[in-house]
Amino acid sequence: RVKERAATSMQEVELQAKDNNNHSPISKNRGSVSSNRYNGNGDDFSPSGRERSSMNNQIFIVDDRERKFGGKPLAAGSTAELMEVDRHGKIVPKKKKAADSKENGGKQGGDEDGGVGLTDPFLVIFTTIQCLSLLFFGLFTDYASTPEDGATAASEFVYYNNIAFMMLIGFGFLMTFLKRYTLGSIGMTFLLTVMMIQLTILLEGFWEGVYNKEFHTIKVSVFSLVSGNFGAATILITFGCLIGKISLPQMAVLGVLELWAYTFNFGIVLRWLKVVDIGGSIAIHMFGAFFGMAAAWVWGYKPGPDDEAYESSSRTSDVFSLIGTIFLWVFWPSFNGAPAPNGSAQQLRVTINTVLALCACCQATFIASRFLSKNKGKFSPADIQNATLAGGVAIGSSANMIVQPWGAIAIGALGGLISTFGFRVTQPWIQGKLGLHDTCGVQNLHGWPSIIGGLTSAVVAAFAEKSDGYEDFNAVFPEGNRQGGVQVAGVVLTIAIAVASGALAALIVKFILPPKEDAKAFRDSGEWEVDEEEALVVH
Numbered sequence: 001r002v003k004e005r006a007a008t009s010m011q012e013v014e015l016q017a018k019d020n021n022n023h024s025p026i027s028k029n030r031g032s033v034s035s036n037r038y039n040g041n042g043d044d045f046s047p048s049g050r051e052r053s054s055m056n057n058q059i060f061i062v063d064d065r066e067r068k069f070g071g072k073p074l075a076a077g078s079t080a081e082l083m084e085v086d087r088h089g090k091i092v093p094k095k096k097k098a099a100d101s102k103e104n105g106g107k108q109g110g111d112e113d114g115g116v117g118l119t120d121p122f123l124v125i126f127t128t129i130q131c132l133s134l135l136f137f138g139l140f141t142d143y144a145s146t147p148e149d150g151a152t153a154a155s156e157f158v159y160y161n162n163i164a165f166m167m168l169i170g171f172g173f174l175m176t177f178l179k180r181y182t183l184g185s186i187g188m189t190f191l192l193t194v195m196m197i198q199l200t201i202l203l204e205g206f207w208e209g210v211y212n213k214e215f216h217t218i219k220v221s222v223f224s225l226v227s228g229n230f231g232a233a234t235i236l237i238t239f240g241c242l243i244g245k246i247s248l249p250q251m252a253v254l255g256v257l258e259l260w261a262y263t264f265n266f267g268i269v270l271r272w273l274k275v276v277d278i279g280g281s282i283a284i285h286m287f288g289a290f291f292g293m294a295a296a297w298v299w300g301y302k303p304g305p306d307d308e309a310y311e312s313s314s315r316t317s318d319v320f321s322l323i324g325t326i327f328l329w330v331f332w333p334s335f336n337g338a339p340a341p342n343g344s345a346q347q348l349r350v351t352i353n354t355v356l357a358l359c360a361c362c363q364a365t366f367i368a369s370r371f372l373s374k375n376k377g378k379f380s381p382a383d384i385q386n387a388t389l390a391g392g393v394a395i396g397s398s399a400n401m402i403v404q405p406w407g408a409i410a411i412g413a414l415g416g417l418i419s420t421f422g423f424r425v426t427q428p429w430i431q432g433k434l435g436l437h438d439t440c441g442v443q444n445l446h447g448w449p450s451i452i453g454g455l456t457s458a459v460v461a462a463f464a465e466k467s468d469g470y471e472d473f474n475a476v477f478p479e480g481n482r483q484g485g486v487q488v489a490g491v492v493l494t495i496a497i498a499v500a501s502g503a504l505a506a507l508i509v510k511f512i513l514p515p516k517e518d519a520k521a522f523r524d525s526g527e528w529e530v531d532e533e534e535a536l537v538v539h
Contacts, residue, residue, distance in 0.1 A: 121249040121513060126195075129252065133198045140205065144221035155342045156222040162334035163229045165327060167193045171236045173324030174385065175440060179314040180523040181244050187528070188248060192239060192255055193232040199256065200231030203263040211267055226338050230284055233335075234262050237288030238502070240440035241296040244311065244522035250513045254505055258291055261501035265494055274478045275490035276461065278350060279336035279396025281453030282490050287498045289447035293436060294502030299510065301437040303521070310522035311439070318381040325385045329358055332392035336399045345471055346400040353399045354392060357412025361391025364416035372424045383420050386445045390419035393449035397457035397487070400476055402468050411456055415449040422448055451491065458487035 116123065147153045168190060175185035204227060205218030235255040242251065266283050269275045277283050303311070313321070333354040340347035369383035391412030395403075403411065422444030430436050430443070462484025466473045477483040520526035 121247075125249045125252050126191075129195060129199075129256065133195075133202070136202050137198070140202070141218045141220050144219035144224070152342045153222065156226065156338075159334050159338040160222055160226050160229070162331040163226060163338060166331045166335060167229050167232055167236065170324050170328035170331065171233070173320050174328060175240065175243055175321070176324065177313045177317050177321040177382070177385065178244055178310070178439075178522050179312060179317040180310050180525075182317060182320065183524040183528045183530075184526075185243065188239065188243075188251065189236060191248065192235055192251065193229070195252070196232035196235050196255060196259060197225065197228030199259050200228040200263065201225075203259055204231075204266070207263050207267045211271060223338075230280060231259055231262060233280075234284050234288040234291075235259065237285065237442055237446050238292035238295060240442040240446075241289075241292035241438050242299060243439045245299065245301050245437070245439065245519075246515075247513070247519070248527065250509050250515070253512060254295060254509045257505035257508060258288075258295075258501070261291065261497060261505070262287055265497045268497075269490045269494055273486055273490055273493070275486055276400075276457060276477065276483060277397045277454075277490070278339050278346070279354070279392070279399045279453070281393055281396030281450045281457070282487075282494050285393045285396065285446040286450035286454065286491070286494050289442050289450060290495050290498035291502035291505075292442050293438060293447065294499045295506040296438055297434065297436045298503045298506035299515070300435070301521075307521045313381065318385070321385045322381070325388060328389055329362070329392075332358060332389065336392065336396055340400060341475075346476065349402065350399040352405065353395055353403060353408040356405055356408040357391040357395035357399075357415070358389070359391075360409040360412035361394070361416035361419075362388040364413040365390075365420050368417050368420035369424075372420065380423070382441065383423055386441055387416050387419035387423060390415035390445055390449040393446055394452045394456065396450075397453045398460050401457065401460045401464065402470060403456075403460055407460075411452070415452055418448050418452060419444045454487060454491035454494075458484045458491075461487055 118124075147156075171193075172186040172189040175189060176182040178185065201218065201220060201224050204224075206215075209215035235258055238254070238258055239246075239251060242254075246254070262283075265287055269283055270277060275282060333351045336354045337347055337350035340350050365383055365387040366379065369379045369387070370377050373380065394415030395408055395411050398411070423441050426448075427438060427441055427444060431438070461477055464470070464473070464477060464483070470476060474480075479486045524530050
């Protein structure tokens with residue numbers, strides 16, 4: 001009876017799909033075993049074109065002839081999906097046995113119902129990291145003294161809140177452009193952020209003791225949480241290069257290794273060299289981007305027969321990604337201005353310069369996207385989702401300097417133009433020639449604009465004079481007339497440390513947790529419970 005009920009359900013779903021499709025071309029965005037009956041040529045792939053056999057309540061959907069999906073030939077067996085009938089008569093993916101789990105995803109110690117044991121890599125790694133964080137916070141941290149100035153305390157809280165919005169909603173939704181990796185994008189962003197905030201506080205305290213040659217209790221303040229989010233932002237930038245191709249345990253290990261390198265470089269560049277980088281163009285964006293690109297190149301990526309279909313967006317996923325863009329755009333002045341003294345001239349300049357740069361960048365991106373379009377001048381969602389933010393990266397290092405309003409607009413517009421050109425021209429060339437697969441186009445949003453930001457700050461610093469109107473010249477340029485050269489040195493050193501540490505970290509992770517050849521790239525179903533419609537999607 002269960003078998004008959006399942007067969008009837010399949011027939012009903014197929015009939016409904018026929019009514020919905022009306023023999024129209026298949027949708028590339030949402031498809032299932034039952035609904036994907038027609039290719040781009042209108043060919044009918046009804047049950048007569050397939051063989052069905054049932055055994056032990058299992059249904060095998062097998063191709064018996066060469067087919068095309070969306071006008072492209074599919075590899076043999078790529079659409080075959082092993083299904084079964086559950087106790088309610090519903091058709092669901094067959095549950096993996098423990099042996100299968102070990103081969104697909106490393107779920108060692110699991111039972112026949114798909115559970116995981118204590119040796120599961122995710123449980124081991126994340127439990128260990130959290131327990132160590134608890135131990136070290138208990139041994140080495142305490143509350144910082146309350147600021148005497150109530151306005152400063154309130155300002156720090158506002159900045160923290162705004163930056164937290166950027167990390168969790170901005171970054172999280174920006175990465176949802178992959179139509180079948182939305183849960184993974186937001187979920188991994190959430191988990192990585194909260195983990196890296198804790199670790200950044202500890203590691204910055206450690207390196208401070210190393211540089212000062214004196215270790216003391218780490219004082220945790222509200223601004224410590226802001227710094228923790230800066231560390232998390234660096235790891236999320238790197239994550240953008242690898243999203244959809246790396247698992248949570250692998251990204252956790254890579255992120256911890258990166259955080260050691262990031263906090264080391266942060267201390268060297270900002271405290272030893274005394275580079276001016278209030279908005280993090282060099283220490284955050286540049287480091288995260290070049291670390292991520294080096295890691296992605298070493299990690300490598302060979303697309304499976306179905307991966308290209310999943311590494312794409314839909315109208316819905318593009319809209320959600322654009323929501324993330326808007327959140328990042330609105331709160332970017334807080335990201336650049338948080339380190340500035342409260343109520344100072346620097347803080348005011350950061351806000352004005354950042355907003356003007358973002359406005360010009362947005363407008364320049366729309367212009368460039370239309371000009372470079374090969375589709376009748378239509379805008380590319382990828383351009384608008386990403387390049388409109390490049391102005392905030394480009395102005396970061398010089399945001400507290402007197403660049404004049406027109407200068408901020410010029411820097412922002414240049415960032416938008418370079419970023420859009422990168423998405424349209426540079427990235428495809430790099431991927432084709434060097435084999436560097438950058439999922440989110442991090443090189444275009446964070447890499448090239450951060451170089452613009454670092455070099456622009458060097459030029460401004462080299463020609464800066466007290467007579468330009470600086471009330472705080474020594475605070476802005478701690479190295480005085482040498483500051484221009486210091487800025488260039490900071491750019492070169494950061495790129496060198498980021499590339500070297502990124503390549504090394506990726507090699508270590510590949511050795512400890514090798515990538516699975518049959519991993520489900522760019523889809524949630526590899527690590528998340530998904531609805532029946534997605535479980536039945538034709539691969």
